[in-house]
Amino acid sequence: MRGIAEWLASIGLGEYTQRFADNAIDLSVIRDLTEQDLKDLGVLLGHRRRILRAIAELDGVARAPTETTTEPALRDEPERRHLTVMICDLVGSTALSARLDPEDMGAVIDAYHAACARITRTYDGFLAEFRAEPCSPPSGLGRARDDRRRRLHAPAARRSVPFA
Numbered sequence: 001m002r003g004i005a006e007w008l009a010s011i012g013l014g015e016y017t018q019r020f021a022d023n024a025i026d027l028s029v030i031r032d033l034t035e036q037d038l039k040d041l042g043v044l045l046g047h048r049r050r051i052l053r054a055i056a057e058l059d060g061v062a063r064a065p066t067e068t069t070t071e072p073a074l075r076d077e078p079e080r081r082h083l084t085v086m087i088c089d090l091v092g093s094t095a096l097s098a099r100l101d102p103e104d105m106g107a108v109i110d111a112y113h114a115a116c117a118r119i120t121r122t123y124d125g126f127l128a129e130f131r132a133e134p135c136s137p138p139s140g141l142g143r144a145r146d147d148r149r150r151r152l153h154a155p156a157a158r159r160s161v162p163f164a
Contacts, residue, residue: 003027011054013047030055088116 004026005017019041020026025033033055038048090096090112097105113130120127 004030007054011050013050016041016043016047019043031058 004020005014007027007030008014008017008020023041025041033051035048035052038051043051090109093109096108100108117127
């Protein structure tokens with residue numbers, strides 16, 4: 001019983017050495033003890049927690065946290081995400097540019113770019129660049145999440161782009 005006595009003393013609970021010895025509990029069976037077993041031995045609640053934590057440490061098993069955290073878990077390896085690249089083009093812009101002054105056409109393209117940017121940001125997208133009239137917002141560079149309902153309505157928002 002020397003091993004169990006040393007172990008209990010190492011966690012500051014040497015007063016339970018005799019109870020463990022009377023019940024033939026040694027280091028070979030310590031990992032099989034449950035909270036109910038410790039309760040039956042008359043171990044106080046706080047001491048039961050310390051003993052169970054020390055048993056878990058013997059196995060190298062970390063105890064699960066009692067509170068849930070809202071922070072995302074940090075990863076050692078990179079995360080793979082799907083990336084969607086979308087090209088948006090202003091239909092009829094060539095014919096429109098023949099009818100409008102260059103300044104007016106510039107205002108139309110600016111309004112179009114602003115509408116594309118607003119809709120892309122609404123769905124956590126990222127605008128890579130504007131090249132004259134088309135814009136390229138690759139989707140997936142925003143936050144990673146599973147938001148099926150929001151993505152379901154995204155095509156409807158993209159079909160009717162209000163300028164303003």
